[in-house]
Every structure is written in structure tokens, then in C-alpha cells.
Amino acid sequence: MSSQEISEESLPSEQDTAHGKAVAESPFANPGLPPHKPRIQDIDERAAKRSERTVALLFTISMLATVGFIASFVIFPVDKIVYVWPLGHVSATNLSLGLTLGIALFCIGAGAVHWARTLMSDAEVADDRHPIEAAPELKAKVMADFAQGAQESALGRRKLIRTTMFGALAMVPLSGLVLLRELGPMPEKKLFHTSWAKGKQLINMNTMQPLRPEDVAVGSLTFAMPEGLSEEDHDFNNKIAKDALMIVRIQPADIKDKRELEWSYDGIVAFSKICTHVGCPISLYEQQTHHVLCPCHQSTFDLSDGARVIFGPAGHALPQLRIGVNGKGNLEALGDFAEPVGPAFWERG
Ligand code: FES
Numbered sequence: 001m002s003s004q005e006i007s008e009e010s011l012p013s014e015q016d017t018a019h020g021k022a023v024a025e026s027p028f029a030n031p032g033l034p035p036h037k038p039r040i041q042d043i044d045e046r047a048a049k050r051s052e053r054t055v056a057l058l059f060t061i062s063m064l065a066t067v068g069f070i071a072s073f074v075i076f077p078v079d080k081i082v083y084v085w086p087l088g089h090v091s092a093t094n095l096s097l098g099l100t101l102g103i104a105l106f107c108i109g110a111g112a113v114h115w116a117r118t119l120m121s122d123a124e125v126a127d128d129r130h131p132i133e134a135a136p137e138l139k140a141k142v143m144a145d146f147a148q149g150a151q152e153s154a155l156g157r158r159k160l161i162r163t164t165m166f167g168a169l170a171m172v173p174l175s176g177l178v179l180l181r182e183l184g185p186m187p188e189k190k191l192f193h194t195s196w197a198k199g200k201q202l203i204n205m206n207t208m209q210p211l212r213p214e215d216v217a218v219g220s221l222t223f224a225m226p227e228g229l230s231e232e233d234h235d236f237n238n239k240i241a242k243d244a245l246m247i248v249r250i251q252p253a254d255i256k257d258k259r260e261l262e263w264s265y266d267g268i269v270a271f272s273k274i275c276t277h278v279g280c281p282i283s284l285y286e287q288q289t290h291h292v293l294c295p296c297h298q299s300t301f302d303l304s305d306g307a308r309v310i311f312g313p314a315g316h317a318l319p320q321l322r323i324g325v326n327g328k329g330n331l332e333a334l335g336d337f338a339e340p341v342g343p344a345f346w347e348r349g
Contacts, residue, residue: 033124041118051118052158058111059164065104066171072096073178101175108168115161121152192340194226194242196321201227202245202270202331210330211247216268219287222247223273226333242341244273244281245321247331250290250304257306263322265331270321271307274342275299277314292318 041048072093080092087095134142155162202211202224211224224245230236249268255261260269271292273281280296290304299312307318319341322334 033126036122036124039118039122042122048119051114052161055111055115055119056160056164058107058114059161059168062104062107062111062168063164063171065100065107066168066174069097069100069104069175070178072100073181104168104172104175108165108172111165111168115153119154119158119161121149193336194341195229195239196226196243196333196336198333198335199326200333201326202247202323202333203227203229205244210328212330213266213268213325216247216249216331218249218251218267220249221283221285221287221292224270224331241274241279245270246273246282246285246292246303246318248285248290248303254290254304256304257308260304260306260320263320263334265323265325268323268331269303270323270331270333271301271303271318272321272337272341274318275314276309276316276318276341276343277312279342282318 041051076092076096078091078093081089082092082095083089084095203209203226204211204215205223205225210227211222216222224247225240225243229239229243233239247268247270249266250264252261252264252267255264255267255269263269273283275282275294275296277294277297277299280294282292282294282301284293284295285291285303286293289302291300291302291310292307293300294312294314297313299314300310301307301314301318302310303318307320309315309317319337319339321337323331324334326332
């Protein structure tokens with residue numbers, strides 16, 4: 001039969017549609033519902049009990065898996081590698097976290113499905129299609145159906161299922177909570193201090209030798225780091241990002257800031273090399289004006305006036321390190337910086 005024939009023979013005429021005959025004379029017979037077969041749980045209370053225990057067991061396994069997730073997070077070091085056939089060498093932490101979380105979620109889903117298939121109401125319901133827009137009566141019916149469904153789920157009567165289900169649902173989010181530990185340890189007081197301490201010699205970062213006052217000429221710019229720090233150290237980059245110093249020599253008469261003069265040695269001043277805007281290393285020195293310029297966003301600091309900001313987005317002067325000379329004639333720190341270096345503390349407490 002061609003599509004043309006179908007459209008001509010099967011489609012209702014305009015007149016039929018107008019009188020509502022199109023629905024009544026549908027060419028498709030209503031197949032109806034197959035005969036209802038009661039489930040074993042509907043006719044045998046012992047089978048229903050068995051299903052109840054199965055659902056409770058699945059929820060209990062989910063709870064145990066969540067406990068396993070938390071335990072494996074604590075027990076396995078991050079770098080622990082194990083051999084598991086057929087996966088080969090895998091991270092013990094990743095494997096155990098994935099397995100336990102997968103089991104916990106799967107068992108909640110499997111428990112809910114088994115519960116619905118074996119214990120919840122098995123009444124078969126047929127409903128005609130309706131317009132998409134729901135009528136108020138339909139909405140009321142939905143709410144009534146929902147309430148009836150809640151009642152038929154026997155949540156109130158099956159206390160074992162209810163308790164274990166709420167337990168499993170309440171415990172699964174704990175897996176996400178323990179992952180917060182991966183945000184890293186609290187910085188505590190670490191950001192307030194650098195490696196500088198009283199008596200630590202200033203090491204010239206070019207020669208890697210202790211810096212002496214006669215090595216620092218007026219108008220020159222020298223970079224220094226604390227003695228004991230080595231580029232071979234595993235945390236060298238972290239430390240130098242806070243410890244790096246700029247050393248310049250200014251005629252004492254040209255130093256305008258009183259504290260800067262007190263913390264200097266014979267016109268030699270030591271300032272943090274880390275820009276207080278967003279932490280770039282500063283390296284451009286203008287010897288006539290004693291200005292240093294940060295190449296990132298052009299913040300400019302006046303090293304003859306407490307390294308105060310004279311231009312750009314930086315919000316704070318560069319911290320100064322108090323220095324002196326030890327018995328060997330080398331420059332040394334007389335303590336740590338008096339304030340955090342860099343931009344880590346925007347308002348400095
Ligand atoms: S980091 Fe120095 S000006 Fe922005």
C-alpha cells in the first residue's frame with residue numbers, strides 16, 4: 001500500500017475531525033494489558049522477607065564500602081603502587097577509592113531497584129495520553145498518586161530497609177568530605193616567615209660566595225640568598241620565592257627613610273626581590289633615581305625611601321631585611337623580615 005493510499009484511506013475527513021470521530025474510529029485496536037501475574041513476594045510473606053533482607057544487605061554493603069573508601073584514603077600513601085592482574089601496576093589509592101566508591105553507589109542503586117521490583121506495589125496502571133499542559137485536576141491526581149506511592153513503598157512499615165537506606169544515603173557524601181584533605185595542609189605560620197634568621201650570611205647568587213660590603217658598589221644591583229640554601233634542595237624553588245634579596249648601595253645621605261638607614265650597613269640595603277603586587281621577581285634598577293621596576297605590571301619602588309610604591313598596582317612597599325657584618329667581614333642578616341614578603345597577605349593582617 002502506497003503512502004498516498006494510506007493518507008487518503010486512513011486520515012479522517014475534516015468533517016469527522018470536527019465531530020470528534022477521529023479518536024473514536026482509530027484504525028488501531030487497543031491491545032489492552034496482558035493478564036496480571038502476581039509476584040512470588042505478593043503471595044509468599046517468606047519470599048517478601050527474603051527480598052527485604054536482600055535490599056538491606058545491599059544498603060549495608062554500601063555503608064561498608066563507604067567506610068572502606070575513607071579507610072583506604074587514610075591507609076594508602078599517595079605514591080603506593082601495587083600490581084593487580086590484569087590492570088598491571090596501578091596506584092593503590094586510586095584503585096581502592098574507585099572500587100569502594102563504585103561499590104557504595106552500585107549497591108544503593110541495586111538495592112533501590114530490587115526493592116522496587118520485588119516489594120513495592122505491582123499494580124499495573126494504564127493511562128491515556130493527555131495534552132502536554134496539565135490540568136489542575138491532573139496535578140492534584142499526580143500529588144495523590146505520589147502520596148499513594150509513598151504509602152505503597154511501605155517505607156514506614158519496612159523499618160530495616162528505611163534505616164539502612166537512610167544510613168547508606170547519609171554516608172555516601174562522606175566520601176566527598178574526606179577528599180577535601182587533598183586541598184593540602186593548612187599554611188599555618190609558614191607564609192609569615194622566610195629562611196632568613198639572625199646570623200645567616202648573604203650569599204651572592206652569581207658567585208655563590210658570601211657577600212662582603214666591598215663587593216657591593218654604589219649603583220650596582222646584586223641578588224642574594226641565605227647561606228645553607230642550595231639549588232639542589234628539593235624545595236629550592238619554594239624557598240627562593242620568598243628568600244630572594246635585592247642588594248643595592250646608596251650614599252647614606254641619599255637615604256630618606258630613617259628606618260631604612262638604621263637597617264642598612266654603610267649604605268647597603270637589602271630588600272625583598274618579590275613584587276608585592278602578584279609576586280614577580282623584580283630586576284630592573286635605575287641607579288640615578290634608585291627606582292626599581294617590576295617588569296610584570298610596571299610597579300615602581302623607590303629604594304631610597306623605604307621601597308615605597310611610586311607607580312603601578314602594587315599595594316605595599318617591598319619588605320626590608322635588616323643587615324650587618326659578622327666577624328668574618330661578610331654581610332649577614334640580623335633577623336627575618338618583619339612582615340610577610342610578596343603578595344600573599346594583601347592587607348598584612
Ligand atoms: S607583579 Fe609586579 S607589578 Fe604586578
